Amino acid sequence: MTLPHERTRSVIQAREFLEELRRDTALPPAVRDEAFRLLRHYPFDYQVLQAGWMEENPSWIPVAGPLFSSSIHWENPARGAYDLCHTNDKLEKIHAFQIRIVGELSRPYESFREALEALQEAVATGSVTDGEILAYLRGGRTLSIPPTFWRVDPRAVMTNAATTHQDGSPASSLDQPGEDSTSRPLLSRACNDLIVAAVGRWLAEEIKRRDGALHQFFQEFSESRNTVAKRLSALLRTERDDGRDERDAQEREIGEIWQELLTFFGGKEASALDWLYQRCWAINGDRPIDRLLTRPEDIRYVIGQFA
Numbered sequence: 047m048t049l050p051h052e053r054t055r056s057v058i059q060a061r062e063f064l065e066e067l068r069r070d071t072a073l074p075p076a077v078r079d080e081a082f083r084l085l086r087h088y089p090f091d092y093q094v095l096q097a098g099w100m101e102e103n104p105s106w107i108p109v110a111g112p113l114f115s116s117s118i119h120w121e122n123p124a125r126g127a128y129d130l131c132h133t134n135d136k137l138e139k140i141h142a143f144q145i146r147i148v149g150e151l152s153r154p155y156e157s158f159r160e161a162l163e164a165l166q167e168a169v170a171t172g173s174v175t176d177g178e179i180l181a182y183l184r185g186g187r188t189l190s191i192p193p194t195f196w197r198v199d200p201r202a203v204m205t206n207a208a209t210t211h212q213d214g215s216p217a218s219s220l221d222q223p224g225e226d227s228t229s230r231p232l233l234s235r236a237c238n239d240l241i242v243a244a245v246g247r248w249l250a251e252e253i254k255r256r257d258g259a260l261h262q263f264f265q266e267f268s269e270s271r272n273t274v275a276k277r278l279s280a281l282l283r284t285e286r287d288d289g290r291d292e293r294d295a296q297e298r299e300i301g302e303i304w305q306e307l308l309t310f311f312g313g314k315e316a317s318a319l320d321w322l323y324q325r326c327w328a329i330n331g332d333r334p335i336d337r338l339l340t341r342p343e344d345i346r347y348v349i350g351q352f353a
Contacts (some may be wrong), residue, residue, distance in 0.1 A: 061088045132201050154182075158249075159242050162175060162196060189252060195245050196233055300342050306349050 067073060067081035155161040161179050168174045181189040233241065304318075311317040322335040328348045329337055337344045 057088070061085065064088065125341075145172060158191070158245055159238060162238060165196075166232055166235060183253070189249065189317065191245055191248070195248070196241050197231070298348075300338060303338065303342050303346050303349065306346070310349060 061291045064081045064085040068078050068085060070078070085178065155164065158179065158181070164173075165177045165179065176193075177192045178193065183189065183190060307318045307321070308315065311321070322338065323333055326334050326348065329344055330352065334345050334348070
């Protein structure tokens with residue numbers, strides 16, 4: 047059985063080999079085309095390294111239910127009883143917590159309370175002076191929980207939860223201009239119930255906000271793809287006319303490039319559009335779609351190099 051780092055090295059070497067085959071003009075076109083076809087299914091090097099690191103550093107623990115109890119109540123005369131039951135549907139997306147201290151990660155914890163108590167104990171014993179608590183979401187995303195929660199009075203944090211700093215951390219009436227909340231000592235364990243409640247609410251709202259932003263991104267991405275496909279298809283149906291102005295000439299060129307791209311991908315419009323929206327090393331990591339609408343000659347050059 048191969049080890050994770052051996053598999054990682056093998057995948058990177060295979061990718062480099064396919065890159066060499068694709069660029070070797072002395073090889074038959076069929077061999078270069080097959081190398082390019084296989085290369086499109088390989089992840090980038092940084093993705094391979096990330097996958098290898100995750101294999102050697104597993105960070106998730108299967109959890110049967112929500113990590114935060116829905117029975118936590120906080121009696122506040124100004125706000126009434128606060129219950130976390132309405133946040134459970136969002137918090138179920140979290141599967142583990144870890145403490146990061148000077149670039150190193152601790153073992154995974156099933157709940158935020160466990161991670162918080164471990165951090166408090168480490169600070170109390172003097173082994174560390176500060177640490178960051180991370181929440182791992184199912185699907186690969188990570189949330190860094192602002193240390194303000196365990197360094198500022200939770201009542202102040204929750205009362206001012208509607209206001210946030212530019213970096214996304216919750217504001218507090220205790221924050222002073224130019225003062226860093228991480229310079230304050232950790233709150234005692236007597237405040238942990240309030241801290242857990244405050245963090246539970248923040249995590250639920252943050253996950254909801256990020257889910258909404260992700261949904262909007264995919265919606266805009268889908269609309270953009272459809273718009274580009276319709277525009278390029280319309281350009282192909284446009285009659286040629288040598289008397290058109292410079293803008294029409296550029297649009298004709300874009301239409302011709304789109305036809306070349308379709309030919310290159312065997313008439314598969316979806317594959318051609320996927321390539322247009324991926325970053326390309328041949329144009330300094332830019333997306334071909336951005337260059338196609340501004341400098342179409344660059345895309346024609348890239349297609350010529352691939353062909």
